[in-house]
Amino acid sequence: MDNKIGMSFTYWCQDWSGDFRYYARKIAGLGYDVMEMSLTNLDSLSRSGLDDVKKLGEDLGLGFSFTVGLTPDRDLTVEDEAVRRRGIEYVKRLLETAHYMGGDVLGGLSYCAWPPVFPPYPFDRSAYMDRAASSLGEVVKTAEDLGMTLCFEVVNRFDAFLFTTVDESVEFCKRVGSPNLKMHLDTFHMNIEEDLIGAAILRGAGHIGYFHVGETDRRPLDGKGRMDWDEFFSTLAKIDYRGCIIQEPVIRSGGQVGYDMRMWRDQSHGADEAQLDAMAKSSLDYIRAMCANY
Template identity: 35%
Template sequence: MQYGIYYAYWETEWGGNFVPYVEKCARLGFDVLEVACGAFDRENDAFFHELAAAARGNGMALTGGYGPRKEHDLATADNAQAEQTFRFYADMFRKMELAGIDRLGGALYSYWPAHGTPQTDKAADTARSVRRMQRLADLASDHGITLGMEALNRFEGYLINTAQECIDYVRAVDRPNVKVMLDTFHMNIEEDSLTDAIRRSGKLLGHFHVGEANRRCPGPNGRFDWHAIGQALHDIGYTGDVVMEPFVRMGGQVSQDVALWRDLSGGADEEKLDQDAAASLRWLRGVMEGNN
């Protein structure tokens, strides 16, 4: 397995210049940097060539994430809006390929955050989403991109909340580049057993996010059994990425979207954030690989 972190651990806004984080994360010992792809439409091709060069130069892999805005909801009943969404993703996928990003994860089947979603026809929304995801997957495949369907907790999404719902959705789409994506934060709310959910996903699991129940970096003082989680990943032969997605600093659109209403960093400056991330990485890698 390869170990990564989401750039927004250090940021309060989505998007921005990711190159410094490529260099930082390589220095801290990470294998992977995950970046936000939702603002790629604002950047020219030079931005992505520079990002790809930075990743190559630092021996880092890049993965992408996107919590679709409401106007990019694949489950919408508005066909004209859906067509615009395909054009948006076509541009994104082309630029991801330029940057060397071959995976995109998130609530790609719907939108995020779906706080207080009004009453919907979930079955009809799911059917539309599956049909359009098949088309989106084929478009992504043209650029060598795999799509991760992230199961979200009930307070952030409504279409896919559990691993089983995600499995059912992925099987309905029936495309080799559409995979299950799980996140310990969301699983903690929705799953009876995190390890059973991992094992049930089996070979369909394509991407895995980790963080404590309060979204701090993984560590020995939280309440998750990380040894058991690591064993479950080994049991299914998972060899993909394990990406930390901690959110600990208030401020900006990031904390608004993830509903972070208090500082969880202990007042950390950037140097302390770096130290905490590196310490978490060393500990997590040891646990996941059976060395701690």
């Protein structure tokens, strides 16, 4: 396997914003191929600001990938048509921004509000699914025009209610019917919802466009937990997965990131920035070794 390996800049941050230039230099210096950024914050930059970040990436040989979590006033699944329309146009614009920055994938919760907003119980889940299909069916046309892949993240039951398993998500991909709409999977969420991660990946073959990886408690991947990484990487090789493998570790409490991710304890054990860097580098070495095995 020769996939590009990436790291989210939020690993070092306690808020969703940050100095993209600083983290780009750090991530490239550690040897990663890709820096994952939140388009919500990147979208606030001026065109000259985007150009600065883009040029830096080119100079560093660092690629960019992008994710988003929608605010409630842009949820593509709700009954309010004005809210859906606002969200549709917003995600289209994010695709255009990602394309301008040289990205070819937009991942994350590109269809619903996050942090999650659940409707009062009981509710008609199928109606939300219908609206999601209609909305993303429109948005993905922009992805097609740009030659990009729109990936909707499949998360656990505590973070969303539409897509929690690979099987549900494959059916949704088939329903929308665009080769530019694929799943964004994450081993943290799969560990909660799937019986066997390898078997689930096999069932998702051809519909997976983006992958987040990490240990079960969201620390950087190191092979010291109970995840069977041989099963994971060998299965990716079996389905000939060519997309990015991105880390999105969350190990520190505090700040908006810690709150939104429900991180109530410090899993870094008080690590300073240099120690966080060392963990990120060690994790990258482990991932590259696993990819080389398959």
